Amino acid sequence: MSRxxxxxxxxxxxxxxxxxxxxxxxxxxxxxxxxxxxxxxxxGMPFTxxxxxxxAIQSANLRSLSAGTTTADVLRYAAxxxxxxxxxxxxxxGYANPMVRRGPEWFASAAAQAGVDGVICVDIPPEExxxxxxxxxxxxxxxxxxxxxxxxxxxxxxxxxxxxGFLYYVSVAGITGKQQAAIESIAANVARIKQSTxxxxxxxxxxxxxxxxxxxxRVADGVVVGSALVELCGAHGAEAPARLRELxxxxxHAVHTARQEQLA
Amino acid sequence: MNTPLNSFRxxxxxxxxxxxxxxxxxAETLMPLVLELEREYRKAQAxxxxxxxxxxxxxxxxxxxxxxxxxxxxxEELGGAQVWFKRDELNHTGAHKINNCIGQILLAxxxxxxxxxxxxxxxxxxxxxxxxxxxxxxPCVVYMGAEDVKRQSPNVFRMKLLGAEVVPVTxxxxxxxxxxxxxxxxxxxxxxxxxxxxxxxAGPHPYPEMVRNFQSVIGRxxxxxxxxxxxxxxxxxxxxxxxxxxxxxxxxxxxxxPSVKMLGVEAAGHGLDGDEHAASLLGGSPGxxxxxxxxxxxxxxxxxxxxxxxSAGLDYPGIGPxxxxxxxxxxxxxxxxxxxxxxxxxxxxCRTEGIIPALEPSHAIAAxxxxxxxxxxxxxxLANLCGRGDKDIFTVxxxxxxxx
Numbered sequence: 001m002s003r004x005x006x007x008x009x010x011x012x013x014x015x016x017x018x019x020x021x022x023x024x025x026x027x028x029x030x031x032x033x034x035x036x037x038x039x040x041x042x043x044g045m046p047f048t049x050x051x052x053x054x055x056a057i058q059s060a061n062l063r064s065l066s067a068g069t070t071t072a073d074v075l076r077y078a079a080x081x082x083x084x085x086x087x088x089x090x091x092x093x094g095y096a097n098p099m100v101r102r103g104p105e106w107f108a109s110a111a112a113q114a115g116v117d118g119v120i121c122v123d124i125p126p127e128e129x130x131x132x133x134x135x136x137x138x139x140x141x142x143x144x145x146x147x148x149x150x151x152x153x154x155x156x157x158x159x160x161x162x163x164x165g166f167l168y169y170v171s172v173a174g175i176t177g178k179q180q181a182a183i184e185s186i187a188a189n190v191a192r193i194k195q196s197t198x199x200x201x202x203x204x205x206x207x208x209x210x211x212x213x214x215x216x217x218r219v220a221d222g223v224v225v226g227s228a229l230v231e232l233c234g235a236h237g238a239e240a241p242a243r244l245r246e247l248x249x250x251x252x253h254a255v256h257t258a259r260q261e262q263l264a
Numbered sequence: 265m266n267t268p269l270n271s272f273r274x275x276x277x278x279x280x281x282x283x284x285x286x287x288x289x290x291a292e293t294l295m296p297l298v299l300e301l302e303r304e305y306r307k308a309q310a311x312x313x314x315x316x317x318x319x320x321x322x323x324x325x326x327x328x329x330x331x332x333x334x335x336x337x338x339x340e341e342l343g344g345a346q347v348w349f350k351r352d353e354l355n356h357t358g359a360h361k362i363n364n365c366i367g368q369i370l371l372a373x374x375x376x377x378x379x380x381x382x383x384x385x386x387x388x389x390x391x392x393x394x395x396x397x398x399x400x401x402x403p404c405v406v407y408m409g410a411e412d413v414k415r416q417s418p419n420v421f422r423m424k425l426l427g428a429e430v431v432p433v434t435x436x437x438x439x440x441x442x443x444x445x446x447x448x449x450x451x452x453x454x455x456x457x458x459x460x461x462x463x464x465x466a467g468p469h470p471y472p473e474m475v476r477n478f479q480s481v482i483g484r485x486x487x488x489x490x491x492x493x494x495x496x497x498x499x500x501x502x503x504x505x506x507x508x509x510x511x512x513x514x515x516x517x518x519x520x521x522p523s524v525k526m527l528g529v530e531a532a533g534h535g536l537d538g539d540e541h542a543a544s545l546l547g548g549s550p551g552x553x554x555x556x557x558x559x560x561x562x563x564x565x566x567x568x569x570x571x572x573x574x575s576a577g578l579d580y581p582g583i584g585p586x587x588x589x590x591x592x593x594x595x596x597x598x599x600x601x602x603x604x605x606x607x608x609x610x611x612x613x614c615r616t617e618g619i620i621p622a623l624e625p626s627h628a629i630a631a632x633x634x635x636x637x638x639x640x641x642x643x644x645x646l647a648n649l650c651g652r653g654d655k656d657i658f659t660v661x662x663x664x665x666x667x668x
Contacts, residue, residue, distance in 0.1 A: 048568040049441060049553060051448045052291045058435050071565045096289055096552040101566030123289045123552065127279065131289075131552070148293040150455060155296060173293050174453035 003089035003117050004142060004165045007039045008200035012256040013217040016202050017248055018093065018226035020044035020060035022069025024233045024240050026077045027084075032241035033229070034088055036248025037256070040202075040222070041081070042120070044230075045074050045094030052122045054177035056227040059234055071098055075114045082115030091144060091165070093120040096131065104135035111141055118142035118165040126158045133162055142166075147193055149173050149181070156196055166200040166222060169193060171207075177227030180206035187219040214254035223255050272519035272595050275586060280469020282589035288468040289552045293452045298555075302470045304375050309477075314370060321366045322481060325399065326356045328363075330482075332489035332646075337616040345639035347632055348498065349649040350486045350514060353621065359651035360482060360510045361392035365461055367478035369396040372459035379458045380404045383447040385412055385440035385506075386576035387419025388622075388651060389463030394428035396461075404428040407446040409439040412576060419655060437570055440580050444554055464507025465584035468555030472584050479513025486646060487517050498646040500635065501526045504627040505598070506542070506578035508587045510650035519595060528587060529631040531573035532600035542571030543600040544583040545591050558585040574603035574659065575623035577651070601630040607663055609633055610653065622651030623659065 007014050017038040019029050023046075033041055046064035050057060074092070081090055092111060099107050099121055111119065119141055124131050126145065133143045142165030150173055151159055160167070169190060171181040190201050203216045204224025213223045232243040275282045280302075288298055308314040322328040331351045339347045352360040372380060380397050382404070384390030390406040397404035406423055410432040413420055423430050436442035451460045465475040490498055501518060503511035505528045518524045533541035541547055544559040551560040553568060561569045561581035573579045590596040601609075606623055609630035613621050621629060628647045636645055653660070661668050 047566075048436065049445050051445045051554070052293075052452065054449075055435070062436070065567060097560070097562065097568070098566040100552060101562070101564070122291050123555075125288060125290060125292055125295045127295070128287050128289055131287075131557075146292045148291075150293050150296045152296065159292065170293065172453075173455055175449045178453070 003087060004040065007089050008166060008221055010039065013220065013258060014039035014200070014202065014222035015213070015248070015252045015255040016040040016042060016204070016222050016224040017229055018042040018044060018224065019229055019233055020046055020057065020064050021074040021077050022046055022064035022067055023060045023230070024237065027080060028241040029233060029244055030077070030081050031084065032244040033248050034085055036245040037252025038248055040089045040091060042091045042093045042224070042226070043074070043078060045071070045092055045098055047095040047098055050095065052175055054175040054227060056177045056231050056234070060230045063234065075110050078111070078114040078116050089117040090115065091118040091120060092116050094122070096121055096123045100131055104132045107132070108135035108139045108141060112139040116141060118144045120144045120146070120168060122146070126161065129162055137162070137164070144168055146170050149189065153192070156193065160197050160199070163199060166202050167193060167197060168224065169201050169203045169220070170205045171203050172205050174205070176205055178206055180212055183215050183219070186216060190220045210250045210254035213251045214258045217255040217258035225251055272590070272593065273516065275589060276469060276473055280473070282585045283592065284550070285557050285585035285588040286469055286472060287557050288555065289557065290468045290555045291452060293455065294468070297455050298468050305371060305470050305474055308371055308374055314374070317370060318367055322363065326362050326366065327354065328481065329485040329489070330354050332486055332493060335617050338613065341612070341616050342633060342636040344637040344641065345499070345643035345645045346641070347636055348490070348644060348646045350482060350646060351649055352482055352510065353625070353649045353652035357392045357395050358654065359388045359392070359622065360479060360513060361389045361463060362395065363481055363513070364463070364475050364478040364509060365392040365396045367474070368459070368461045369400055369402070372402070372461070373400060375459065377457060377459035378402065379454065380461055381407065381447050381450050381458055382461045382463060383407045383440065383443040384463065385409070385443070385579060386655065387412070387416040387423065388577060388655070390428070390430070391419055391422050391426070393461050394423040394426035397428060398426045405450065406430050407433050407443040407450070409443045410434045411438040412440065412443070416576065416655070439570065441568065448554070465509040465512050465586060466507045466554060466556060466558065466582060472556065472586055475509050476512040476516055476586060479509050480516045482510065482513035482648065483515060483517035486514060490646065494644065497521055497524050498644040499523070499525060499639070500643070500645045502529065502628045502632050502645060503648040504529045504578065504624045504650065505583065505587060506531070506580050506624065507582070508584035510648050512584065512586055514648045515596060526596040527631060527635070528596055528598045529627045530598060530600040531575055531578035531627055532602045533572040535602055536600055539569065540572040541600065542573040542579050542581070544581060545587060545598045546600050550588065553582050556585045558588045559583050574606060574663065575627065577622070577624045578627065599631055601627050605630040607660065610660060619649070620653035621649055622653045623656045624651055625649045
């Protein structure tokens with residue numbers, strides 16, 4: 001069973017945590033997420049033009065690039081993480097251009113070698129799957145697609161076709177780190193999506209607090225938290241790992257116990 | 265009209281690809297909207313009423329057809345081919361940008377959108393968008409890099425007079441590409457009621473095709489005018505290229521006339537040998553940005569680099585995907601001229617023809633200045649004078665060391 005399938009096959013919903021590679025002490029920050037209880041790690045590949053991101057992750061991208069982070073660095077962080085944490089799934093998330101710069105085959109093969117389990121590419125929709133999808137699937141890396149409130153029933157099958165690992169449901173039509181959608185709308189959309197797929201559905205965009213994460217965990221297979229963690233990396237420098245561990249632990253507790261409370 | 269088998273005018277394909285370029289590289293939130301836009305655009309294309317309204321506005325509001333002008337003193341000075349200009353700088357708002365804005369706002373209204381957004385660099389597209397929004401009574405938000413807001417204050421004031429809200433963008437490096445990022449972020453958050461009027465023949469399909477088609481009025485008029493005036497087609501078309509919409513507008517109707525050669529002129533800034541230029545085709549490489557695959561200024565990791573040009577309108581690190589394809593197909597030749605050469609050409613046209621050109625077409629004029637002397641006197645060059653230079657006098661004065 002793949003690391004992603006194992007993570008989403010646990011008795012409780014999965015906490016998916018995002019940070020940007022090269023923003024602070026990446027190894028220490030990643031370890032803090034694992035120690036805090038994250039089930040899946042998303043490692044952001046910095047890009048000069050993060051069009052789908054709000055201010056928090058935009059700033060993290062710029063901090064990382066200003067510090068000189070390269071694609072080789074990102075892959076090295078991934079490979080070292082894999083050596084330290086053989087069982088925790090690691091997903092790269094980012095934009096098309098840095099991924100396809102040397103060709104999709106090069107990227108897929110380098111990511112596979114680094115022990116990467118999945119790739120989320122924000123700006124490669126199913127219509128342009130040829131640009132990266134076949135190369136990833138051929139090397140056993142899950143292309144993880146996004147579905148959004150604008151992905152209607154007619155379009156959903158196309159999004160699911162060729163998706164692997166899990167489906168990332170973007171809860172709001174908008175950018176990362178802003179407002180969260182009403183839980184009723186999230187519940188209805190996740191239920192609708194789950195009728196069409198056996199893939200786990202993780203929900204992200206705008207999830208900042210343990211309370212929000214817990215509420216979503218009652219209706220979805222996973223909860224993605226990004227901007228709130230990335231802000232800690234930006235604000236606390238060398239102290240960031242401790243802060244990340246603390247917030248991740250609170251989020252993990254809320255997510256992992258959400259359904260117990262529901263039953264009680 | 266039958267298109268020949270080897271036509272250059274049949275692109276893009278049904279997926280919006282121009283060979284390996286173009287496409288729809290956008291976030292999933294935008295995909296349904298981009299698909300709807302394509303459906304609505306196809307319906308509008310098939311509707312004679314849409315075309316009639318577009319043409320009516322071009323005639324009575326924009327002032328089309330723009331004149332085709334033979335430049336006798338410039339021709340004499342260069343001592344070679346006859347130089348003719350398509351005078352799109354005489355349009356309402358002073359540039360070709362308005363042609364496209366008229367088309368897109370009519371489409372926005374058909375689609376029931378109630379709010380317009382746009383990006384702008386120098387401010388010309390922002391002014392054209394603010395203009396059509398005032399004309400049709402729709403609220404308008406223009407994203408503009410904070411650096412450009414400072415450098416282009418007259419255009420910022422124009423947009424405000426026209427009722428637009430100008431939002432200075434401080435993210436990234438606060439220039440045109442960052443303004444485009446911010447417009448995309450607005451669009452993704454307001455897809456239900458907002459129409460994004462993109463200013464050049466780039467972005468996700470169908471924008472490159474749609475903008476090209478709206479701008480093709482330039483080439484259709486020029487082709488008929490030239491045939492009417494001289495009884496023949498020009499030998500060479502010349503146009504400046506930033507994103508590439510004025511060049512495609514001129515070139516596209518001529519692409520299947522094999523005797524007509526074409527030259528696109530990029531901004532070489534301080535020179536193609538360094539990093540201080542905006543020549544995506546001649547000094548860049550293929551990649552994916554802002555919804556399409558095209559030539560980009562980028563480093564080895566695919567990070568986008570900043571262009572430079574004296575002309576803010578050419579200062580963009582990408583180019584429309586159809587130009588990328590036309591370059592690789594060999595149908596159009598591309599060259600680049602430096603800031604200095606453009607500045608010389610700017611003054612040359614002022615002096616010889618009594619026309620103050622914008623810095624963008626000054627690049628085309630600089631290329632004409634190089635190529636005209638090498639051609640026989642009975643040859644005809646047609647260059648697109650896509651904008652007037654009023655907006656640029658401050659930049660030019662500064663470069664010439666004149667205090668205003």
